[in-house]
Amino acid sequence: MKIYPVIMCGGSGTRLWPVSTSRTPKQFVNLVSDTSLFSQTVTRLAPGSDGLDLADPIIISNSRYLGLIETQLDAAGISPLAILLEPCARNTAAVAAVAAEFVGRIDPNGLVLLLPSDHFIGDPGAFRKAIAGAVTVANAGRIVTFGIAPDRPETGFGYIRAGAKIGPSAFAVDSFREKPDQATAVTYIADGHYSWNAGIFLFQASLMRAELATHAADVLTSTQAALDKTVADGPVHRIDEAAFAEVRSVSIDYAVMEHTTNAAVFGPLSCAWSDVGTWPAVGDLQTSSGPVEPILIDTKNCMVHSEQGTLVVALGVEDLVIAVHDGAVLVMPKARAHDVSQVIAALKARDLTELF
Amino acid sequence: MKIYPVIMCGGSGTRLWPVSTSRTPKQFVNLVSDTSLFSQTVTRLAPGSDGLDLADPIIISNSRYLGLIETQLDAAGISPLAILLEPCARNTAAVAAVAAEFVGRIDPNGLVLLLPSDHFIGDPGAFRKAIAGAVTVANAGRIVTFGIAPDRPETGFGYIRAGAKIGPSAFAVDSFREKPDQATAVTYIADGHYSWNAGIFLFQASLMRAELATHAADVLTSTQAALDKTVADGPVHRIDEAAFAEVRSVSIDYAVMEHTTNAAVFGPLSCAWSDVGTWPAVGDLQTSSGPVEPILIDTKNCMVHSEQGTLVVALGVEDLVIAVHDGAVLVMPKARAHDVSQVIAALKARDLTELF
Numbered sequence A, B: 001m002k003i004y005p006v007i008m009c010g011g012s013g014t015r016l017w018p019v020s021t022s023r024t025p026k027q028f029v030n031l032v033s034d035t036s037l038f039s040q041t042v043t044r045l046a047p048g049s050d051g052l053d054l055a056d057p058i059i060i061s062n063s064r065y066l067g068l069i070e071t072q073l074d075a076a077g078i079s080p081l082a083i084l085l086e087p088c089a090r091n092t093a094a095v096a097a098v099a100a101e102f103v104g105r106i107d108p109n110g111l112v113l114l115l116p117s118d119h120f121i122g123d124p125g126a127f128r129k130a131i132a133g134a135v136t137v138a139n140a141g142r143i144v145t146f147g148i149a150p151d152r153p154e155t156g157f158g159y160i161r162a163g164a165k166i167g168p169s170a171f172a173v174d175s176f177r178e179k180p181d182q183a184t185a186v187t188y189i190a191d192g193h194y195s196w197n198a199g200i201f202l203f204q205a206s207l208m209r210a211e212l213a214t215h216a217a218d219v220l221t222s223t224q225a226a227l228d229k230t231v232a233d234g235p236v237h238r239i240d241e242a243a244f245a246e247v248r249s250v251s252i253d254y255a256v257m258e259h260t261t262n263a264a265v266f267g268p269l270s271c272a273w274s275d276v277g278t279w280p281a282v283g284d285l286q287t288s289s290g291p292v293e294p295i296l297i298d299t300k301n302c303m304v305h306s307e308q309g310t311l312v313v314a315l316g317v318e319d320l321v322i323a324v325h326d327g328a329v330l331v332m333p334k335a336r337a338h339d340v341s342q343v344i345a346a347l348k349a350r351d352l353t354e355l356f
Helices: A037-043 A065-077 A091-106 A125-140 A180-189 A207-216 A218-227 A241-245 A252-257 A278-283 A333-348 B037-044 B063-076 B091-106 B124-139 B182-191 B204-213 B217-228 B241-245 B251-259 B279-285 B334-349
Strands: A003-008 A058-062 A084-088 A113-115 A143-148 A159-167 A168-175 A196-205 A231-233 A234-238 A263-269 A295-297 A301-306 A311-317 A320-325 A328-333 B003-008 B059-060 B082-086 B111-116 B145-150 B160-168 B172-179 B192-203 B231-235 B236-238 B263-269 B296-297 B301-304 B310-317 B320-325 B327-332
Touching: A003 A037, A037 A058, A037 A125, A037 B236, A058 A091, A065 A084, A084 A091, A091 A196, A091 A207, A091 A218, A091 B204, A091 B217, A113 A125, A113 A207, A113 A320, A113 B327, A125 A143, A125 A159, A125 A168, A125 A263, A143 A252, A159 A180, A159 A263, A168 A252, A180 A196, A180 A231, A180 B160, A180 B310, A196 A207, A196 B037, A207 A218, A207 A252, A218 A241, A252 B296, A263 B231, A278 A301, A278 A333, A295 B334, A301 B111, A311 A320, A311 B334, A320 B327, A328 A333, A328 B111, A328 B320, A333 B296, A333 B310, B003 B037, B003 B091, B037 B063, B037 B124, B059 B063, B059 B091, B082 B091, B091 B111, B091 B192, B091 B204, B091 B217, B091 B251, B091 B263, B111 B204, B111 B231, B124 B145, B124 B160, B124 B172, B124 B263, B145 B160, B145 B204, B145 B251, B160 B182, B160 B263, B172 B251, B182 B192, B192 B204, B192 B263, B204 B217, B204 B251, B217 B241, B279 B301, B279 B334, B301 B310, B310 B320, B320 B334, B327 B334
Parallel strands: A003 A058, A003 A113, A058 A084, A084 A234, A143 A263, A295 A311, A301 A320, A311 B327, A328 B310, B003 B059, B003 B111, B059 B082, B082 B236, B145 B263, B296 B310, B301 B320
Antiparallel strands: A113 A196, A143 A196, A159 A168, A159 A196, A168 A263, A231 A234, A320 A328, B111 B192, B145 B192, B160 B172, B160 B192, B172 B263, B231 B236, B320 B327
């Protein structure tokens, strides 16, 4: 069965401000190497010699990012099967519905590999092996999620608890768990059955349609209505604005995964995965601070990211993030990396909309 | 007797890097307000209604700063009596010799007011009153230094201990003291006779010539030789390079002040003086962080200086200096402000000469 990668890149995370902005979100920025996470994601899923039957990627995004998508696909030498443009954000249940509908209409037996474009995977081979392994599980009528082997009691991710074994590296899902507090995260690690929820799914298009029909019928029907009015121009499909605005905004986890009896978790994977969610996470991955190497004197454990040739000099400081981009400088302790939202709020309050 | 202000502006302090560089040193930068310290210095000495008989200023600098000097004098509406360009730096004894010679040749009875251009004086009226008071002392045959009333046991300045009273606010100099350690500085403050040495002098041109002839005759004669070969073009006088290079490099303190029996100290002055020597000192004076107000969230006691429209955002940090200028960002604790020299050394080691 053919696998249709459906790559979500419509989000605009702000925790990596000032580099990630709503104009150029994180996935399109060269954060940890000289290509973007989006570019790495599409490249990771290009046809290879490992037998994975992968279709050209389907990109789901917001219309404002079409230029970035086309430029970066072109640079990566990738032809998309389709670029589906959402006129507004309607959360991941709508995206799953769009993916299932779009692929189902092309290939009723097709498998959808739905995944974010803003994660880093250091071992693409291990990741592709996992997909190959999960195909059997998906073909057996499961919505497969991928569990990442946790290496610390991280409180920033959701967790999946594995239940009964249903195949090699495959388990029924015992439960999905929201981001835990520190004490709970420690018990998850000790338990041994928990893995991080990477938000990556593999499923038959037909199965997702059926599950949506059962658990979130309104999302399915309103998405179908919007798709019916989609205007295509070559690979670019613009989903109807008025119709798509009617779709209920809900996550696929709430809408389907927490209710279905057909959820499976594949893993736990060790593929050097990171959600690149905060500046310290960028620091853990980066091979370069930018075009000009910073000068660090008597510093410890600092993370510098600087674009556009600005020289960063740090003297006698510890555990700081120093990020420079496009007329803005951010300085904060790594421990405050989750509070960048406060900066965005301050920028909004000052009406500095061009800066985020 | 006419007072000839001789304003020294050839230095290129680097402790305020990245804003102060050898191309645009501290005295020519709008550091604490929307005019430069140089501009404030010449303006402070313009003719006023307080009866001070001030000549137009004589500027002593390095030839590389001629453009900055002419532009800023013009903007301040000041016509210089002369701009004396040193082809190389030869320390303050040579400057005093140039000043005494140049003024002495114009006006044998003239008084020289020799002063740095990179200090801040918040109360120019009090400063001018002190000069008026010191004129009597200088005319009585003293080299008058100005003592600043110390408000803390600062280790970054030299001190002057006042001896016998010789007039209103005027004392013989008991001794000059180099920058003390903390414990010594504390004893100075407790003693009550010490003031900070601001490096400002008022003297008869003829007296300084005589004192140099007695205590540093070689400096006087080699400076005279260099001045004799000076090429003038309007107010701009270019001191002969080969001849000036022969002048011994020594401070006026070592060469004359520590040996003469004619030193006096006037003060102590309370004129809101600062040497603006480090970034925290800038922070104490600044009325604005730059053209874009920084965003400071959960911060304490931070000092931001940012030019060219860069927005600085600090979150959850304390006691930091964040200075942004011309493609460079400096982040350090205020307590490390005296170590900026290490940054300059690192820039030199990397051959980033365009940056300092």
